Amino acid sequence: MPVERQLPAEDLLLEVRDLHVHFPLDEGTVKAVAGVDFDVYRNRTLCVVGESGCGKSVSAQSILQLVDRPGRIVQGQIRFHRHDADGSVTVTDLAALRSSSRALRAIRGRHIGMVFQEPNTSLSPIHTVGNQISEVIQLHLGEDEEAARRRGIEMLERVGIARPAQNYDAYTFELSGGMRQRVMIAMALVCSPALLIADEPTTALDVTTQAQIMSLLQELQADFGMGVMLITHDLGVVAEMADDVVVMYLGQVAEYGDVDRIFHAPAHPYTKALLRSIPNLDFDQDIRLDSIRGMVPDPFHRPVGCPFGPRCDEVIEGRCEAENPPAFSLEEGGSVRCLHYEEVTLS
Amino acid sequence: MSEANGTLLSVRNLSMFYPVRGGFLQGHRGEVRAVDDVSFDIQAGETLGLVGESGCGKTTTGRCILRVVAPTAGELWYHPREGESVDLARLDTGGLLPWRQEIRMIFQDPFASLNPRLPVLEIVGECLKVNRGLRGSALEERVAELLGLVGLRPEYMRRYPHAFSGGERQRIGIARALALNPRLVVADEAVSALDVSVRSQTLNLLQDLQNEMQLTYLFISHDLSVIRYVCNRVAVMYVGKLVELADTRSLFLTPQHPYTEALLSSVPKPDPRVRSQRIVLEGDVPDPSQPPSGCHFHPRCRYAVDRCAEETPPLRETADGHHVACHLADEIELVGIHG
Ligand SMILES: Nc1ncnc2c1ncn2[C@@H]1O[C@H](COP(=O)(O)OP(=O)(O)OP(=O)(O)O)[C@@H](O)[C@H]1O
Ligand SMILES: Nc1ncnc2c1ncn2[C@@H]1O[C@H](COP(=O)(O)OP(=O)(O)O)[C@@H](O)[C@H]1O
Ligand code: SF4
Ligand code: SF4
Ligand SMILES: [Mg+2]
Ligand SMILES: [Mg+2]
Numbered sequence: 086m087p088v089e090r091q092l093p094a095e096d097l098l099l100e101v102r103d104l105h106v107h108f109p110l111d112e113g114t115v116k117a118v119a120g121v122d123f124d125v126y127r128n129r130t131l132c133v134v135g136e137s138g139c140g141k142s143v144s145a146q147s148i149l150q151l152v153d154r155p156g157r158i159v160q161g162q163i164r165f166h167r168h169d170a171d172g173s174v175t176v177t178d179l180a181a182l183r184s185s186s187r188a189l190r191a192i193r194g195r196h197i198g199m200v201f202q203e204p205n206t207s208l209s210p211i212h213t214v215g216n217q218i219s220e221v222i223q224l225h226l227g228e229d230e231e232a233a234r235r236r237g238i239e240m241l242e243r244v245g246i247a248r249p250a251q252n253y254d255a256y257t258f259e260l261s262g263g264m265r266q267r268v269m270i271a272m273a274l275v276c277s278p279a280l281l282i283a284d285e286p287t288t289a290l291d292v293t294t295q296a297q298i299m300s301l302l303q304e305l306q307a308d309f310g311m312g313v314m315l316i317t318h319d320l321g322v323v324a325e326m327a328d329d330v331v332v333m334y335l336g337q338v339a340e341y342g343d344v345d346r347i348f349h350a351p352a353h354p355y356t357k358a359l360l361r362s363i364p365n366l367d368f369d370q371d372i373r374l375d376s377i378r379g380m381v382p383d384p385f386h387r388p389v390g391c392p393f394g395p396r397c398d399e400v401i402e403g404r405c406e407a408e409n410p411p412a413f414s415l416e417e418g419g420s421v422r423c424l425h426y427e428e429v430t431l432s
Numbered sequence: 433m434s435e436a437n438g439t440l441l442s443v444r445n446l447s448m449f450y451p452v453r454g455g456f457l458q459g460h461r462g463e464v465r466a467v468d469d470v471s472f473d474i475q476a477g478e479t480l481g482l483v484g485e486s487g488c489g490k491t492t493t494g495r496c497i498l499r500v501v502a503p504t505a506g507e508l509w510y511h512p513r514e515g516e517s518v519d520l521a522r523l524d525t526g527g528l529l530p531w532r533q534e535i536r537m538i539f540q541d542p543f544a545s546l547n548p549r550l551p552v553l554e555i556v557g558e559c560l561k562v563n564r565g566l567r568g569s570a571l572e573e574r575v576a577e578l579l580g581l582v583g584l585r586p587e588y589m590r591r592y593p594h595a596f597s598g599g600e601r602q603r604i605g606i607a608r609a610l611a612l613n614p615r616l617v618v619a620d621e622a623v624s625a626l627d628v629s630v631r632s633q634t635l636n637l638l639q640d641l642q643n644e645m646q647l648t649y650l651f652i653s654h655d656l657s658v659i660r661y662v663c664n665r666v667a668v669m670y671v672g673k674l675v676e677l678a679d680t681r682s683l684f685l686t687p688q689h690p691y692t693e694a695l696l697s698s699v700p701k702p703d704p705r706v707r708s709q710r711i712v713l714e715g716d717v718p719d720p721s722q723p724p725s726g727c728h729f730h731p732r733c734r735y736a737v738d739r740c741a742e743e744t745p746p747l748r749e750t751a752d753g754h755h756v757a758c759h760l761a762d763e764i765e766l767v768g769i770h771g
Contacts, residue, residue: 136627137598247715261716262486291485291654293713296698300712318627321657321700325707344704362632363702364657366684366769373639374661376632380597 096127097166098280098312099148104161104180106143106152115384117143117156119336122412124329125280127168130306130313132323132344134359135333136381141316142202144333145282148314149193150184167196168279195225198273200266200283202316207269208257214241214268215253218275225276240271245301263294270301277309284316299326320363324348332356335381335392338412342419352421354399391424399425439511440476440616440648441497445469446506446521448492452721464721466492468672469506471747474616479642479649481663481680483656483695485717488669490652494618496521497650498537499528510535512615533563536614540621542601546593552579553589556608563612578607581644582637599630603637610641620652635662656699660684665753668692671720671728674747678754685768688756690733693766727759735764 106118118140125131133141146152148163163179182189193199201207209217218240219233228236234253241249244267257265266286273281283302287295299322306313315326323330327344332353340353351357361375379396382388388395390406397405401424413426447470449463467489474480482490496503499520508520510531520531539545546555557575560566566574576586582603593601602622609617619638623631639662641647653659659666659680666683668676668691676689687693697711713732718724724731730740739759747757 136629263716291717292656292695292698293485294716295700296710296712297714299700300710319700320628320702324702324704325700327704348702348704359628360702362628364632364635364661365702366657366660366696366699368660368681368684374632374635376636377629380599380630381627383597 092124092126092129096129096312097124098127098168099125099166099314100162100164101144101148102162102164104144104147104163105159106140106147106156107159108156110155113385116336116387117384118147121161121333121336121338123331123338123341125312125314126329127279127312128306128310129328130315130326131329131331132327133314133316133331133333134318134320134323135339136318138381138384139333140336141318141333142284145199145284145314145316148179148282149197149199150179150182150189151199165192165197165280167192191225194221194273194278195276196278197280197282198276198278200269200273200281200286202285202288208265210256210258213254213256214260217257218253218268218272221272222275236275237271240275241268243305244268244271244274245297246271262290263297266290266294266298267301270298270305274305274309274311278311280312280314282314282316285318286315287322288317288319295322302326320359332359335384335387337392337422338420339393339423340419340421341412342415342417346417346419350417352415352419352426353393353423354397354425355393358396358398391422393423399423401425438476438514439473441474441511442471442507442509443473443493443497444471444507444509446471446493446496446508447504448489448496448501449504462721465672465723466720467496467503470669470672470674472667472674472677474648474650475664476615476648477642477646478664479651479662481659481666482650482652482669483654483659483666484669485695486654487717487720489672489720490654490669491620493669494537494620494650494652497616498535498618499523499532533559533612534614535616535618536609536612538602538605538609538617538619538622541625542598542605543593543625545605546601548593551590551592552604555593555604556589556611559608559611574611575607578611581610581641582607597630599626599634602626602630602634606634606637606641610645613645614647616648616650618650618652621654622651623658624653624655631658638662656684656695668695671718671723673728673757674755675729675758676754676756677747678756682751682754685770687766687768688750688754688761689758690735690764690766691729693768694732696769697767727757735760 101123104118104121108115121144135141147158158180165177165179167175218237222228222233222236238249238253246252246267287298330344330347331338332340334355340356358377377396390408391410394405404424410422410424412420412422414420446467448467449465452462452464484490495501503521509517510520511517553575556578557571575589579586584603623634651662663680665679667674670691676692694711694713715732726741726743727745730736745757745759747755749755750761
């Protein structure tokens with residue numbers, strides 16, 4: 086995908102190109118990710134937004150080859166740019182590595198940290214917070230237990246855990262939801278990775294706790310300069326956190342661009358409809374919410390032609406039913422998969 | 433939404449304490465004050481919102497009103513008709529029977545609240561069989577009518593819940609709640625599990641049904657942007673207590689409780705040009721079995737004075753219809769959504 090955004094090439098961390106991930110099931114094949122492209126840069130936050138089941142989590146899990154069986158990357162590249170202290174850059178295609186390979190295990194948790202959608206399932210209830218953090222540190226940084234403990238407690242303090250030394254020895258079930266999410270973030274960041282992938286890190290939390298976690302992520306990014314890929318279905322969180330936005334629909338990127346353009350000059354009919362359907366705190370909106378008609382088709386019955394066609398208000402008769410639009414570049418930056426933008430394509 | 437015309441339910445000094453057991457002797461160790469001395473009215477035809485953080489007692493309040501549980505203390509005066517009143521808190525199972533048809537619930541989780549082994553006809557029709565003695569084609573006709581009301585095809589009545597999407601399941605739950613022509617519907621996080629597009633469809637549906645069937649809603653949600661859309665008035669809870677109650681506009685534009693102010697400021701605004709000046713509340717919601725002394729909010733309140741740790745502020749009316757429980761309500765200037 087041509088991305089004419091003039092973002093500094095030396096800050097490029099991750100290039101995902103034409104990614105396809107399939108789940109072969111008895112009822113048929115679920116094409117969870119069907120040709121996805123995006124980039125992540127140092128010091129920038131990319132938000133991936135879309136409705137349930139559109140492939141956000143599977144895209145993120147693919148980067149570290151953590152997709153559940155029988156899911157499999159069937160096509161595409163995931164080029165990770167490792168920046169070393171001496172200024173050299175090594176590019177590795179993560180999609181070409183085996184999930185259990187040493188090369189990939191050396192990257193997971195060390196260069197790319199991940200915070201998952203379900204903190205309860207990704208933290209162990211039978212090990213203390215400290216056990217789990219020091220395991221990561223010892224594995225990747227080769228520090229002894231004492232040094233790991235010091236580093237771990239420091240990190241807990243950094244993510245705003247009260248009484249860090251005491252909580253280092255606590256079990257995760259003794260912590261509140263917000264504290265557990267902070268522990269997850271501490272574990273993901275303790276080796277100072279270049280890239281943090283966070284899948285709905287605040288969805289299960291109250292708005293007040295969500296505000297704490299969002300502020301924390303912003304602070305940590307300012308300190309460490311990491312690139313962040315943040316997955317969410319909440320457009321408020323996107324507006325608050327993103328530099329760049331990927332809007333997904335049915336396993337594809339419907340629209341990509343910088344956050345201001347996405348909210349103030351959305352191009353794709355789906356992006357426009359999504360923005361119209363969010364309730365807002367203001368009182369100057371009509372009391373009736375706009376909604377997108379119909380619903381997301383089930384994954385076994387993908388529409389022919391444009392995937393958004395059956396729900397779209399701007400259908401071009403005779404074309405949208407037949408063609409799945411490719412990504413067209415927009416003059417103002419970013420790209421959109423909609424036939425209305427065919428003419429404006431820069432080639 | 434329709435105009436208010438009289439009080440349908442008066443909740444008076446409602447409390448619900450759950451015992452906390454623990455230790456190897458399983459002795460009584462205290463209690464969770466899930467709802468602690470809460471009073472409010474619900475007007476016929478209105479939508480009253482109940483907001484607050486997880487664990488503050490919203491669901492428990494709803495469960496008391498539905499009399500799924502017997503409250504520890506307090507009264508629940510239901511006014512079915514002009515001049516008639518009944519205290520639901522004092523009735524036993526038999527006495528509650530007639531009122532159970534008038535007060536119904538829509539649940540949070542559209543996946544867990546429908547029995548997967550029953551077809552939609554049984555799920556929606558169950559209460560019609562029990563309470564109205566409907567059978568055969570009469571039952572099917574009424575279920576078909578209800579499905580039509582919530583925008584589902586009548587043919588779907590033979591299908592099982594797994595064949596529906598989240599939004600459709602929530603509609604089945606709504607159809608079930610409406611089967612007996614209720615007057616008061618308690619909707620507990622009814623749209624929280626739904627995606628934006630399906631959520632807005634469901635909210636519009638709830639509003640249409642309210643107009644058609646003259647329904648009154650107690651709308652429980654932790655999502656302030658949804659509350660702002662559907663509610664006429666809003667009650668804010670914090671650790672088992674009501675801290676503010678006002679019509680939606682004044683609550684959002686001129687909040688008077690510091691907790692409401694913080695809640696409003698922490699909702700992310702869907703516009704990157706107004707990245708908010710969030711008030712980040714420090715710390716966690718207190719444990720309701722050991723609430724802080726005085727005003728429960730004082731350890732997290734940025735306006736707190738010495739008195740706040742000692743005296744519990746009562747809920748009092750500070751302006752027309754605006755109730756607030758804060759010692760400093762008359763002295764501090766708080767910021768609403770236009771801050
Ligand atoms: N383990 C699996 N087996 C089969 N299909 C799967 C599996 N995991 C995901 N899928 C399918 O892949 C598609 C994308 O799922 P994914 O979890 O990425 O969605 P999402 O965008 O993260 O949704 P949500 O907002 O609900 O988290 C869906 O159709 C889903 O049903
Ligand atoms: N059956 C129960 N037994 C013991 N404690 C309970 C029970 N139900 C709720 N609670 C407690 O009461 C408090 C209020 O809970 P709830 O009303 O469910 O909150 P909300 O709906 O506002 O999230 C919480 O601390 C919760 O753990
Ligand atoms: S290609 Fe056609 S159907 Fe698809 S989004 Fe554009 S106008 Fe709508
Ligand atoms: S009573 Fe005191 S602590 Fe409580 S909200 Fe008011 S100012 Fe804050
Ligand atoms: Mg997901
Ligand atoms: Mg609840």
